[in-house]
Amino acid sequence: MSEKHHIIPVWFFVGVLLLVYGCMIFVSGLLELSHPPNTVLAELHAPVWWGALLIVLGAVYCMMFRPGKST
Amino acid sequence: MNLLFATYVAPRLVRLSGVDLAIIAFYFALVLAIGFYLKRFATTGEDFFLAGREMTAWVAGLAFVSANLGSLELLGWAGSAYQYGILAAHWYWVGAIPAMIFLGLVMMPFYYISKTHSVPGYLKLRYGSEASGLSAFTFAVMTILMSGVNMYAMAVVMKVVLGCDINFSIWVSSLTVGVYVAAGGLFSAIFNEVLQFFLIWFGALLIPIIGLIETGGWGGMVARIHENFPGQDFTHMWAPMRSFADNPMGIHWTGIVFGLGAVQAMGYWTTDFLVVQRVLSAKDIRSAKMAPVIGSFFKMAVPLIVILPGLLARAVLPMHLFPASDLQAGQHSFNEVLPLMLARYCGPGLLGLGITALVAGFMAGMAGNVSAFATVWTYDIYRPYLHKTAPDAHYVSMGRWCTLIGLFISIGTAYLVMNFASIMDYVQALFGFFIAPLFGTVLLGMLSKRVTRAAGFWGLLAGTLASITMFTLMKVDHRWVGVFALSPLAQGLAQDMYQALWSCLTCVVVTVLVTLVTKPRPDQELVGLVYSLTPLAREEHVSVLHKPLFWGILALGIFVVLQIIFW
Numbered sequence: 001m002s003e004k005h006h007i008i009p010v011w012f013f014v015g016v017l018l019l020v021y022g023c024m025i026f027v028s029g030l031l032e033l034s035h036p037p038n039t040v041l042a043e044l045h046a047p048v049w050w051g052a053l054l055i056v057l058g059a060v061y062c063m064m065f066r067p068g069k070s071t
Numbered sequence: 072m073n074l075l076f077a078t079y080v081a082p083r084l085v086r087l088s089g090v091d092l093a094i095i096a097f098y099f100a101l102v103l104a105i106g107f108y109l110k111r112f113a114t115t116g117e118d119f120f121l122a123g124r125e126m127t128a129w130v131a132g133l134a135f136v137s138a139n140l141g142s143l144e145l146l147g148w149a150g151s152a153y154q155y156g157i158l159a160a161h162w163y164w165v166g167a168i169p170a171m172i173f174l175g176l177v178m179m180p181f182y183y184i185s186k187t188h189s190v191p192g193y194l195k196l197r198y199g200s201e202a203s204g205l206s207a208f209t210f211a212v213m214t215i216l217m218s219g220v221n222m223y224a225m226a227v228v229m230k231v232v233l234g235c236d237i238n239f240s241i242w243v244s245s246l247t248v249g250v251y252v253a254a255g256g257l258f259s260a261i262f263n264e265v266l267q268f269f270l271i272w273f274g275a276l277l278i279p280i281i282g283l284i285e286t287g288g289w290g291g292m293v294a295r296i297h298e299n300f301p302g303q304d305f306t307h308m309w310a311p312m313r314s315f316a317d318n319p320m321g322i323h324w325t326g327i328v329f330g331l332g333a334v335q336a337m338g339y340w341t342t343d344f345l346v347v348q349r350v351l352s353a354k355d356i357r358s359a360k361m362a363p364v365i366g367s368f369f370k371m372a373v374p375l376i377v378i379l380p381g382l383l384a385r386a387v388l389p390m391h392l393f394p395a396s397d398l399q400a401g402q403h404s405f406n407e408v409l410p411l412m413l414a415r416y417c418g419p420g421l422l423g424l425g426i427t428a429l430v431a432g433f434m435a436g437m438a439g440n441v442s443a444f445a446t447v448w449t450y451d452i453y454r455p456y457l458h459k460t461a462p463d464a465h466y467v468s469m470g471r472w473c474t475l476i477g478l479f480i481s482i483g484t485a486y487l488v489m490n491f492a493s494i495m496d497y498v499q500a501l502f503g504f505f506i507a508p509l510f511g512t513v514l515l516g517m518l519s520k521r522v523t524r525a526a527g528f529w530g531l532l533a534g535t536l537a538s539i540t541m542f543t544l545m546k547v548d549h550r551w552v553g554v555f556a557l558s559p560l561a562q563g564l565a566q567d568m569y570q571a572l573w574s575c576l577t578c579v580v581v582t583v584l585v586t587l588v589t590k591p592r593p594d595q596e597l598v599g600l601v602y603s604l605t606p607l608a609r610e611e612h613v614s615v616l617h618k619p620l621f622w623g624i625l626a627l628g629i630f631v632v633l634q635i636i637f638w
Contacts, residue, residue, distance in 0.1 A: 007109070007112055007258070008108070010130055010261075010262045010265045010266075013101065013105055013262065013266060014265065014266060014269050016101070017097075017098075017101060017266055017269065017270070018269065018273070020097055021094060021097075021273075021424060024090055024093060024094055024097075024420060024423075025090075025094075025420035025421060025424060027090075028088075028090045028418075028419050028420035029420060032418060032419065036418075037418030037419060038418075039414075039415065039416055039417060039418045040281070040285060040387075040415050040416055041281050041284060041285055041416065042418065044281065044284070046277055046281060046416070046417070046418075046421060047418065047419075047420045047421050050273075050277060050421060051420070054273060
């Protein structure tokens with residue numbers, strides 16, 4: 001993003017955020033498989049697949065925009 | 072959006088688990104870490120106030136649209152969608168898309184070529200210090216008051232949703248924002264806005280996805296709404312606006328097209344420095360033109376996470392929601408629709424993500440306000456009127472200090488609003504007083520070299536006074552609503568549209584009349600500021616896919632198709 005300042009791209013921080021949140025939500029989803037929360041359509045297990053999606057996107061962003069990688 | 076009336080609802084809406092709290096805590100830690108990391112890069116005035124003018128089109132575009140995607144807007148418009156149906160989507164489509172494209176393709180080159188730091192800065196170059204001073208002063212005051220209103224609204228939402236203490240929410244959020252904006256300036260504000268953009272999408276998108284699964288798709292949702300609210304139309308955008316009486320907003324299509332689309336939206340998206348500042352941070356003119364165009368595609372998609380949850384709530388919620396001012400014990404207001412839907416579908420983890428998205432939205436809104444305030448105060452008030460010749464480092468230091476001072480004024484405003492509830496409505500209304508006439512002044516200045524210095528000032532002042540007069544008369548005596556808003560049935564939003572239209576027309580008429588009797592500036596002083604005197608760079612050697620014009624036309628095409636689909 002920055003030629004003048006060589007700042008770590010904001011996309012890397014986005015990746016970190018998504019990756020960490022993805023892990024937290026995914027694990028939380030796995031833990032509640034046997035004890036689903038009292039929400040509508042809990043049987044869809046949204047935290048599992050939504051967490052997995054965040055992990056994949058976060059990992060891709062972290063890899064693509066990691067500090068030191070030439071763009 | 073009257074969020075503060077929601078305090079009458081006693082029980083908290085959701086209860087957070089450990090993982091939810093960890094998600095919120097990680098967000099605070101990350102934004103503070105980013106702020107400290109960026110501090111080393113914000114050393115010059117251009118770095119601190121304009122993020123070094125080195126943002127790519129995507130970063131500037133996401134920050135541009137994100138600056139308008141605060142939580143107050145999300146909660147308020149989701150509530151409006153419940154109240155008025157899909158009519159509320161007009162504020163995301165006709166009330167945004169044409170204006171964003173117009174900013175990118177027509178107005179941005181002038182802002183960018185003139186190398187101004189702000190919208191009042193452009194007025195100073197084009198008209199001189201009178202119009203600029205009026206605009207800078209009103210913007211600075213309103214921005215900081217709005218920041219306080221945002222702060223208080225956030226604290227109320229946290230109290231209603233989570234049961235948090237209001238003082239705790241105000242101080243923790245404002246100190247966090249103060250630290251990271253004072254450290255990294257616009258760099259920090261923009262980074263946080265991009266993070267917020269992703270958070271809001273990933274935090275809110277599950278609501279329409281699971282909601283549509285529950286209702287069996289769009290058709291199922293519409294059928295349930297008709298079943299729950301027979302005889303009412305909540306799912307058509309233009310058909311119910313043939314007359315004022317056919318829709319719950321009490322508005323005619325002329326109010327939407329001319330008041331919202333042609334004046335209010337144009338005024339907000341092209342002259343409100345809070346959003347324009349994000350685009351001014353772009354690294355070159357093509358990026359500056361592309362940023363609003365990129366933003367327009369995302370803006371068009373926002374109804375998916377704001378309007379659709381409001382409509383789904385009509386279909387699936389077992390209880391009815393009510394206006395915030397008429398709440399009784401145990402009832403919920405329109406403005407609580409998004410948290411209610413979040414609690415309906417999201418368990419531990421996802422709930423924390425949704426709440427973090429709301430917190431991030433509030434904090435990004437505050438950061439946007441204080442960073443814009445710091446820029447206008449330093450460059451358009453402090454430097455021209457108080458300390459003309461100082462080294463660049465002095466102005467950076469002033470920017471850091473007035474970020475903190477601005478936040479403390481905002482905190483004061485938040486406590487003022489807490490004690491005098493009606494102030495919130497007036498502060499929000501005040502902001503609208505200046506935007507519509509400012510659009511007239513800026514646009515005439517860009518398009519015509521004949522418009523004079525005096526005309527710019529008197530036109531802006533007359534338009535602003537007209538706006539204040541209409542607002543006051545309509546508040547004092549309801550009969551004036553029938554005069555200015557063309558129908559006594561017009562609700563608040565409809566009144567705003569016509570007020571914007573008439574105040575902008577007043578500005579234009581006065582500007583033209585004063586121009587006719589005053590002497591224009593010499594052409595050589597207006598080069599780079601006025602259309603006919605500015606050589607605009609042609610993009611002959613750029614492929615079609617890299618041309619802002621191509622993407623602008625595509626965005627407008629999709630916009631038209633959406634209007635037809637939901638007609």
